[in-house]
Amino acid sequence: MDIVKHITTHTERLRADLAQASSEQLQGIRTMTLRFFFLLPDFEGIVRQYINIEINREQLLADIDSDTLEYYQQAIEVSNAQVDVYADDYEELEQLELFVLNAFEYATTGSNPMDAAVNLLLEIIDTLDYYENFSENPEYWNKLLEEEIAFQNELLEQVKANERIPMDSYDQRYRKVPFTSC
Template sequence: MDIVKQIDQHTNRLIDGLLSSSAEQRKSLTIAILGFYFQLPNFEAVLYQYIQMRIKKKQLIADIKNGNVQNYRQAIEKSIANVDVYADSYEEPKPIALFILDAFAGATSDMKFSTNLVKLFVGIIDTLDYCENFSERPAYWNKLLEEEVEFQNEVLRQVKIGSSFNSLIYQQRYAGVAFQEV
């Protein structure tokens, strides 16, 4: 099985399938997907460490719903401008931290287009793939990864028929997963 080819094909399905999503669907899916990322180890601490912003989950969700994400975008831009990768004190973020930072940037971006939503979905796959590759239980993570791809395909089917999405689908889906082991 060529996993790279499968992921490329799945990404293309996401791109095609999310093109027809409404702005409301994109917002509700973004909020739902954040339920996955909030379960990653030290989500809020990572954001504070790299963006110097204390995140309150309820406020973030409300801001995404209402399109009030400018203060988050400004904090991200400021933190990027202040990073000096050539400084002796620079420490590259660990992979899980990078997944969190990318997800936060995507979730607080303009929802006019589906591009950032595709990145959020692919980020889940990348996170699970990372867990599979660096865990002592790769079969467990591989199963979650396969189930996630199928789940995302089901989401695409629901987008196509115009369904709305429960904001807790990802939080509930991954409630029992121990990401701390990786």
């Protein structure tokens, strides 16, 4: 799949449809999508290394659901303030580290829940596209990417119909996917 051809249209649809979502639906999407990123290699280790906090997955998900995110937001602010891209010892992050850190920040942001939900859904697409481009089996990842876009479109239909969205959707969909470093 040539994601570039589809991403603009898909992003517009995400923004339009999620603009109609309730705050509960948006929090649910943030929680549900973050579960995808838990499946990537060393989620907790990356957060520990770059944001300098220990996380408990269940507590993190509960905090997102209850919108008690100050602890995480403060840790991200401190971490971001300590990064000096001009320092001699600055190291570029690996792509998977960026996906994890972006997802963590989107999920714990307090500013605009709709933007967070859109960004998390797009970050999943970007992650699958990365695996397609850098794995030894691009056909496998291409199929997952196509299925993901269809799944997100179904999710939008559920949101518009005000249907309950299963929070374990991403756990179920990607549990057996071999996420490894490329």
